Amino acid sequence: MIINPDHVTIAVSDADTAIKFFALLGFRKDHVATIDGGVPARYMGMPAMKAQHITLVLEGAKPHFEIQLLAFEQPPATDPGAHPTNLRKLGFNHIAFRVDDIEATTAHLVANGIKMLSDEMDYISRKLRLFEGPEGITFELVQRDD
Structure with a gap:
């Protein structure tokens, strides 16, 4: 059974802007990791993925809750028709x-x-x-x- 939400991951093209935005809601930067292939990239189904994985923690939340940002080295193309x-x-x-x-x-x-x-x-x-x-x-x- 599910206990509670743990995190939401959002792919972003501008990590600094996203970090500032979520800080307005009480999130603080907790951890930054570089994904350059390897196990995390294979797990996500993108073996050649290169990205910054930035964990933002909601201060004082019980239970613990995170927003995880993925800032790709080469952002994927977007569909201009689907805002x-x-x-x-x-x-x-x-x-x-x-x-x-x-x-x-x-x-x-x-x-x-x-x-x-x-x-x-x-x-x-x-x-x-x-x-x-x-x-x-x-x-x-x-x-x-x-």
Whole structure:
């Protein structure tokens, strides 16, 4: 059985921008490793992969939670017709972070130039709001009423 979420991995073209973005949400850089072929590359099905693997840890999270960034030496080509914030696409949809004060967190993010993608919505005893993160990924803030 699953115990809890452990990490989310995001491929990025600009690791510094992504690190700064996730720092706004309380993540700190914990570990950086270089993948240059070898076991990690074979495990991921890309034996010739060259990338920086950057682990960001959410400070104070219990249980432990990480965002793992992959900054490829040669970023893979992107499909200009499939923008990551398109919530109807198949595959990865969005990541959600629980917060205590959605209004304060929203103000903090907007003040730091983060693009809001939706107005706040009340849904099933929680407040929700969508934002655009690094590489155009969609992330959501969740404030539960419990």
